[in-house]
Amino acid sequence: MRDAYHEELDSIGDGLVEMARLVGSAIGRATTAILDSDLKLAESVIEADAKVDELQHGLEARAIALLARQQPVATDLRIVVTSLRMSADLERSGDLAQHVAKLARLRYPNRAVPQDLHATILEMGQLAQRLMAKAAEVIVTKDVDLALQLEQDDDAMDLLHRTLFQHLMDDRWKHGIETAVDVTLLGRYYERFADHAVSVAKRVVYLVTGEHADEIQAADIQPEIQPVAGAESA
Template sequence: MREVFQQELRDVQDRLVEIAGLVAEAIDNATTAFNESNVALAESVIADDSKIDAAANELDELAIEILARQNPVARDLRIVVSALRISASLERMGDIARHIAQLARYRFPEKVVPKSLRPTFKSMGELDVQIARKLTELLSTQDVDIAEHIRNEDDKVDELHLSVFDQVLAETWSGGASDTVDATLASRYHERFADHAVSIAKKVQYLATGDWTPAED
């Protein structure tokens, strides 16, 4: 029975890695659609979000079944409970990728943000993609150095997020009301995506080291 239980725990980890991979693909395609006004790619992100939702639901069902049948304790219990929380964050990251894609679809054939902000959003998108890929690697390896890298990249996203607000609130801002709303919404989506990754990274770091740093989100 113990061997079966350990296999189930490995299955939980494998499923988390799989979902993280789907999320990384989603944010990569969503930010590309956003920056290039690619409506076909945006539509694919929106449609594929259901795959992330289904995978997260299946993982949750497996974790709940393990809790009911195996009655895990100590570190095993923390692994299963953390998996449920990580799954929820990954599902939310998929939703955020979908939101970014929806903005691209709504504004097609125009681009979502004015020309002055496009380099900023390109950088934010690239950082989110890097973070998502590192998160997949972290869930696979539990290498705590990767968790630190994710936090450092999140700081860069935060700085870019603040710079967007500085621009739209400046007296020199010439965008209309819809430009302002789109830019602030999109910036918030990019920022929250990275925040969820940091939250997951802290949970993985705790499981690997026993050292807990409270999440800031």
């Protein structure tokens, strides 16, 4: 009986990894779509999000069924409840990748991102994808060190976000308001995507150690970062 139970628990973990894999791929492809103004690719990302939503619904249904049937306590209960939260993070990440793709579609055949911000957006997209790949790895390996590393990668995302804003606010900005609005939203999408990847990793830390990631890192010296508009991630 307990074997079938742990199989169910494993299948929930597998579902989370699959979701992370899909949304990681989605943010990568959405980034390509918006940088290349590739309508077909954008549309494939938009459509693919349904699969992520479906996975989430299935995963939630299994988690709730497991709670009802097996009535887990202690660690197992924590795993199931935390999995529900992680699936919500991943589902939302999928939405954000979809937002990037929808912006690509909206501006097609034009490019939403001007050439001088191409590299920054590419870097944000790649970092977002890497963060999600690491989050998936953390789900599989339960590697606390790797999980804590994600927070540092997220600092890099904050820096990129800041770079983006500095560029926007520069007096030499010549791309007009529409592009400024697009770039502002894009920056926010990537930043939130990264937040959700970090959140997934933090939840694994909590599962493994029983402590919140912030507490573990409290002794570390945090890089000094000044707040800028739109860099809110809390």
